[in-house]
Amino acid sequence: KNDLNTSDMHPFIHPLSAAVNPAWQSKSDWEIYKGFAKRFSEVCIGHLGVERDLVLTPLQHDTPAELAQPFEVRDWKRGECELIPGKTAPNIQVIERDYPNVYKRFTALGPLMSKVGNGGKGISWNTQTEVRQLGELSGLVTEEGATCGMPRIDTDIDAAETVMMLAPETNGHVAVKAWQALGHQTGRDHRHLALHREDEKIRYRDIQAQPRKIITSPTWSGIESETVSYNAGYTNVHELIPWRTLTGRQQFYLDHPWMIAFGEALVSYRPPVNLRATAGIKGVKPNGHPEFAASFITPHQKWGIHSTYTDNLLMLTLSRGGPCVWVSEQDAKNAGIEDNDWIEVFNINGALTARAVVSQRVNPGMVLMYHAQEKIVNTPGSEITGGRGGIHNSVTRVVLKPTHMIGGYAQFSYGLNYYGTIGTNRDEIVLVRKMDKVDWLDEPATAAATA
DSSP, X not given: OOEEEEOTTSSBEEEXXXXXXXXXXXXXXXXXXXXXXXXXHHHTTTTOOEEEEEEEEOOBTTSGGGGSOSSOOOOGGGTSSOOOBTTTBOEEEEEEEEGGGHHHHHTBOOTHHHHTOEEETTEEEOOXXXXXXXXXXXXXXXXXXXXXTSBBOOSHHHHHHHHHHHOTTTBHHHHHHHHHHHXXXXXXXXXXXXXXXXXXXXXXXXXXXXXXBOOOOTTSSSOOOSSSOOOTTHHHHHSOOOOXXXXXXXXXXXXXXXXXHTTOSSOOOOOOOOOOTTTTTTTSXXXXXXXXXXXXXXXXXSSOBTTBOTTSHHHHTTTTSSOEEEEEHHHHHHTTOOTTOXXXXXXXXXXXXXEEEEETTSOTTEEEOOSOOOTTSSOOBOTTTSSBOOOGGGGOOOBOOGGGGOOSBTTBSBBTTTBSOOOBOSEEEEEEEEOSOOOOOOSOOOHHHHO
């Protein structure tokens, strides 16, 4: 397919390009969802029209709502305060959903880019110029209807071009406007960070031809420079831009009542929570090899980068060619496990199969599995479940952390991909043992299994 893939951990926009056209009836994900939208718009007529919907949104960071609850937390449901949208309750909006025009809206830019503009992290800027240029690049919708006269987004490349035209990282003119908008808040002129690239507009086919460095943007706190390495917080220090916190500085003391109640006002050690995931399971399905309990952690993947997946053949050659779990020398010796043996890691949540990496760098009583090792290649069956071995999250469970639910308090306000209630599923207590039989489950399915 044709798509964009990037990261703030390297300075390039990475294109995903279709090597061949989809075979037979297969389609790219863009075409699949476009097809869904088209068919839905046809079948909904007579059942759904322009409907009004009530939508709740959280108290957002970088909005006035982040000062909604400055002193203490009061619950309107308990009669402690009034229900005030955007202050003691979520923001409440009535919006229109134009169901018969879902397809038309899927394949065109919306009207608000011309009326309201674009922005992020508390700043916004006018995008009428970019909307006009996008119409010149991709063409305008000529059919009568809700999107007539708007820039087309017919193909996946059109969608990529839309993102790149509107983003300050790939459009120098937008970057200058974004820095100017931030300057209105700080009282300083930051445009010099992007002025030397104001006339650059990076296109999708440009990055197909050769790598292109992104343009310095206020969306991030580092700069793209030939003399300064990219590092977080650079613009805060050198451009005197306040940190987006209660004090405008980097904070190590967090005085919210919930943080104090949980003993986390200052950085503190928290041991793993034992959720009794191994209770009653040890020895239930013995295979002749000893089992031992260990803390299981899942650090960020070791042999993969954001623009190349772990199961890429080049990446697989950097380790064991498939899933692996690191075990201490002492635990491995006690359990009769040698380096590169197939082992099974399991608890009441599930089971995974992997090769053992026996290492002196791992502490006894702990095993680790780098995350994002999918069970796409070299994953045998599990002796515990009888099915294909799982992944690192097969033995963990999602646990919610109450301090992630704080809202309306400066940096403790919801921000997509930054702050909010997440699924903390990265560690657990597991049982580990050597596998007795490695079954690749490559026999034809039996009649019973198919039924």
